[in-house]
Amino acid sequence: MKVLRTPDESFQNLPDWPYEPVYTDVTAHDGTTLRIHHVDTGPDDATETVLCVHGEPTWSFLYRKMIPVLAGAGHRVVAPDLVGFGRSDKPTELSDYTYERHVDWMSQWLVKNNLRNITLVCQDWGSLIGLRLATAFPQRFSRIVLANGGLPTGDPPPNEAFLKWREFSQTVPVFTTAKIIEGGCVSKPLAPEVLAAYDAPYPTEEYKAGARIFPTLVPAGLDDPSSRPNRDAWEVLRGWTKPFVTMFSDSDPVTKNGEWAFRRAIPGCEGMPHTTIVGGGHFLQEDKGVEFATAINSFIARHH
16 A cells, blocks of 8 residues: 655644644554544543544644634543545555545544543544444443534435535546635635645645545445445444434535434434534534534533
């Protein structure tokens, strides 16, 4: 497996991003060592860990408006970069990436960092991977916050908005990471330095294999190799009694109404402060990060 590592200088002078990188090594299927990056901040005596998992094609920088609000409430905040994104290593071949490998890599990362008493905050692919982690290691998770995400099994098939995005991602000659993120926001244009930060992990197209392949890894039918593992995870969720809240935004065509599958099926959703984040697009962390983080703090405080 050929692996690229974005140079450190690419990440200098990022706006509102004072965090020192933390790295964890995991092992790929062929024995290759992959380095996963995360940020880790908050009070030393924090008892709660908020795990913020990003999606596609973002990285932990997406949570920069939320981290100070969450840490300010006394929580430890951990925000990793998925393999292929941010400061984490980037295998160069599209075929290096599968859904199950992503789950394996992040499972190794979770166990090596021994995270416990976790409030999972997940959006987009952060949900597809984060919910698999929560159902595989339920003893480590205390609460779940799901935003603009899901856990698809291929039944029902993806909606038209997603299918258009999938086709675009595979055919566009240059995968314009920052502009794609901006397109999923309500508050635009994004500032030039913010766009530059979203592009920072990818000096050339060769670094973008993970970002580009992700849309094809979403299960689109029951014959998908990740359909069965996701159905198994849903069985765990159907017995999930710990607090589970949905915080979807009001302006995301891709995940619109996706919260209802969870609210109907998961016992832990009953009586929770489900909310709609007004004025948020697909990337509600970018559009309404402070409001989103404030709602998470309130949820943790109420369901301690």
